[in-house]
Amino acid sequence: MSESRLLQQLRRPEDLRALSLEQLEQLAGEMRHAICDQVSKSGGHLAPNLGVVELTLALHYVFDFSTDRLLFDVGHQCYAHKLATGRGHLLDRLRQRDGMAGFPEPRESEYDLFSVGHAGTGISTAIGMARGDQLRGESERKVVTLVGDSSIVNGVSMEGLNNAGTLKRQFLVVLNDNGMSIGMPQGAVAGYFDRIRVDHRFTDLKHKAREVIKKIPLGGALEEIYHRFGEMTLAALDHQHPFHSFGLLCVGPIDGHDLRELIDMLEEVKEIDHPVLLHVKTVKGNGFDFSSEDPTKFHSPKPFRREGCRVELVSSGRSFTSAYSDALGDVMARDDRVVTVTAGMPDGTGLAELMPRFPERTFDVGIAESHAIDMCAGMARTGLKPFATIYSTFLQRGIDQVFQEVALQGLPVRFCMDRAGVVGGDGAVHHGFLDVAYLRSFPKMVLMAAADESTLRAALEFMRTHEDGPSALRYPRDTVPEPLQARTPAFELGRANLLAEGTDAAILAYGFPALHALAAREALAEQGVSVAVYDARFAKPVDAELIGQLVAEKMPVLTVEDHHVDGGFGSCVLEACNERGWPTHGIKRLGLPDCWIYQGSRAEQLAEAGIDADAIAEAVREMLRRSGRRLQRLA
């Protein structure tokens, strides 16, 4: 472990400019160690951050982002940037409540322009800022966006690139090409990136440049500005680059770990009054053998132990993701019409485990969520049974596809939504808090939630055979609890499941919160209050028969969901009552509040949102107090 002398002295980006090249290289090493040490303790994005340390330093060395604009795409590679912008003191609480967010966060620093976490947005927001600065008479501000090689082929990125090509001003896209998505890169453009190699020989580059000048590109519109280029730029122009025809000057690839080359090249391209794409090759996980040799495993690891060269991930409980992967594997083994698709998240969704077993029926399309859903729609149209495996938050990128290509056609595409609810350390950019709200208005859509491993399995089996339109299942970023019930009944459309009887109040929990509801029930039982707990299972259609019965009995009903309280499961219950002319004042809804919940542990977030066991118990007590029904015992 090296000392972090330079890192400790670093207060602001200007400090970098006082350092020699050797010192910058030393600082890069110090940053790498600091990041690795911290991630080993708290978990976090490791390999992506290790890959861009030199690139980040070079950017801050050449540009002045107190006025220039730096936009991150995805943003999980921002740790070095945060260290360079005076946030070293937050690092030891990485991804924790009131600590350093794992993604860019304007609340932390004015050097962070957008809180991001979803891929593909950097180029488009950068174009907006470039146009905005220009209109406001501030076009001396340079605009830079840092985009990964998988992110740049996302649809939004490519829409942005096509529009960037029409800008008439400085605009720099730095393509951080580490030859990796979160998993392996997908698509034809990735093939091109894979084939091109860094050329370190400057004299050769200069020679190549002369040839380049001779070749007039189609249209010749750029020719006039070539004479203003520096010789490295001219030498490194790549007319074969996939995005050359999008109107950008494509330059590179250059070595993303060679600080001198990075600085020299950035100094040159900084002055070009035309959109430029600088292709930089980096090594994901660079600096440590364990991470550069297995960058997928160390993309965003949980805490791990390093002893010498032995690295061991600290194991936690069995995740819903693993449970899903195993359950889907069994479904696929039983039914050869089942196929599954991920949009660039084979590891995060658990599909990686299934790929070797079902190579022809598992698809990774890269970070292309809209495409993934449309591909599922096409496969469903041929009679297959597609299971789109996707994080709840990323399905937001395909709502229009769910609408038109799936729901309007009545196609039985299945949506398996991992990380539904609050997600812990990733914070607000990754919560899955909207899926019920945006899916429930589609005719024939069936919405379900899993409470434990057995219900997840039962739900998947229901989805396999449910061919009358689309269906969706949500499950959280959490460990699977002990089974909530000795024997889990099969799923029946629109039927809730009684988990525990009770006479004073009823809790309808939508999936996973059933666990907390049962804990609350225990606590209440100690106070002599008897509460029934149901796993609601379905948000659409809700179990109107059960609800009608509870309303008829004048039973206080509490709905609980790990979803925005407006437009969620509880609203479905209210609507079902209202439609039928039933009163609703005996119903209380718990869910995520109408504000943003930032990074922290999932337990902290559930408590903050008021949907953990304590909050549920308190809500029941409050209902009973108000109703007067059992006031005597609680007083």
Next chain:
Amino acid sequence: MSESRLLQQLRRPEDLRALSLEQLEQLAGEMRHAICDQVSKSGGHLAPNLGVVELTLALHYVFDFSTDRLLFDVGHQCYAHKLATGRGHLLDRLRQRDGMAGFPEPRESEYDLFSVGHAGTGISTAIGMARGDQLRGESERKVVTLVGDSSIVNGVSMEGLNNAGTLKRQFLVVLNDNGMSIGMPQGAVAGYFDRIRVDHRFTDLKHKAREVIKKIPLGGALEEIYHRFGEMTLAALDHQHPFHSFGLLCVGPIDGHDLRELIDMLEEVKEIDHPVLLHVKTVKGNGFDFSSEDPTKFHSPKPFRREGCRVELVSSGRSFTSAYSDALGDVMARDDRVVTVTAGMPDGTGLAELMPRFPERTFDVGIAESHAIDMCAGMARTGLKPFATIYSTFLQRGIDQVFQEVALQGLPVRFCMDRAGVVGGDGAVHHGFLDVAYLRSFPKMVLMAAADESTLRAALEFMRTHEDGPSALRYPRDTVPEPLQARTPAFELGRANLLAEGTDAAILAYGFPALHALAAREALAEQGVSVAVYDARFAKPVDAELIGQLVAEKMPVLTVEDHHVDGGFGSCVLEACNERGWPTHGIKRLGLPDCWIYQGSRAEQLAEAGIDADAIAEAVREMLRRSGRRLQRLA
């Protein structure tokens, strides 16, 4: 006007194959006249359909789409396809109830695989079908998708192309390049399309082919299959094409009105076991001078009169679109920080009128909705006041951008949502029935609706000065009614507006349905029932004070909205009550039902949905009957 002898005999695509080339050309002419005659009566997509008649005939001549797959992108260019597949008898009820849908519609014919209407989806669904057919052992089915030049640079298309490049089978993308979006094409790729020209000289093409063979493309992976190509294909290969680097063999451009060339080329590329992009140049509006000379005006005209060479659009009332355009123009004149963006719909949204007046503050980014929203977010970040002008249904393509780049940052981007509610002839693919449901769960989002021109103006002024987070305004595809009120009060956050007093019941109409509510009020008044009508104005935040007052008075309350009844304005009212412990059984909600509403007039659709004046009056009567409150007078 020519006879339509051949068209009348056409029953199925096989019939085409019995025709000579001359007869096919005659048939193309007949189709063109039939389409033009009908659109002049009913309105519809004219210029796009006139442009693809020969291309459609050539596709049906070469492929057998009873087993092969033909996928339309957008689909507004499907009229000739419908005529070729036995649907001539439906043409005289084009876009009308139970007539011919204006877009592909599987309910009409098995030749239509998807009902579409939103751009950019054809390639991705085609990939799904290609993969599905392969897995199901039916890979002899050829797959073809027809995509326009503006649609192909939509993000979903480009995600699809990047994935198509990895297919190892026949897969044909026909690029219908008419050099036009709905308006002018946007972006750098469009510049390339504009520069390349059709080359009719076959011998030259052959000569060029020999050169092509000499140039080995980077990677050389395709070389092995070149020897299997026909000579036209080989001659027409374009390695400079923007999508060459996406792994597709790009061929063309060829002349989309030369039936012989189209058929010859399609016969050749049909046999290639590799993804091919065939670039076809067509003339939008081809066949009639009035439409080819002004293809934007005749993209999707209302009914028009043709006398000789004089063509005159039948004028209808003043649209909300025009009212918006004028009102936004005034806002822009007053406030130079206001900018506005459209995603490829300058005419449909009314921005075309403003572009010459404010060339620097109006942006058309092409069919790139996600990008448009992110660009707005970037501009807002620099202190500008962006108004994203977009159809409600197309905003579905940018929900994730509204979430992350706008709402999470708390940026005051304004969403002006045209065509909110049912849209008439365009049918289910274009209804704006979800905007409240998908926007309401974002913290600080303000949701509004316009009832008439004055409220639209007042709402825009409110949005101009509302900087505390995003806001959205919906207005319908309808004519603006006479002012609902002599003087329209300014918008105040979360305040409804009383339009007419009443003592027996209250109607809360969300925007435009206030017109129908007032008509219902008149009808009820004749029966001695006195109903108050409020323009609710806000769905978020709803006017809880007013609602509380009505509930306290035990007033029966009817909510009415031109939006899905689940998750819409009425639900917001229910939730507001439930949150405060108020009873809701005096509240009834009217809105769009949980099923699809197909093409027809807007009046028919509102009646079908049960939200027109008659339905509102009946709902009030029913409420009063049930409540017993005024049963005596109604009995």
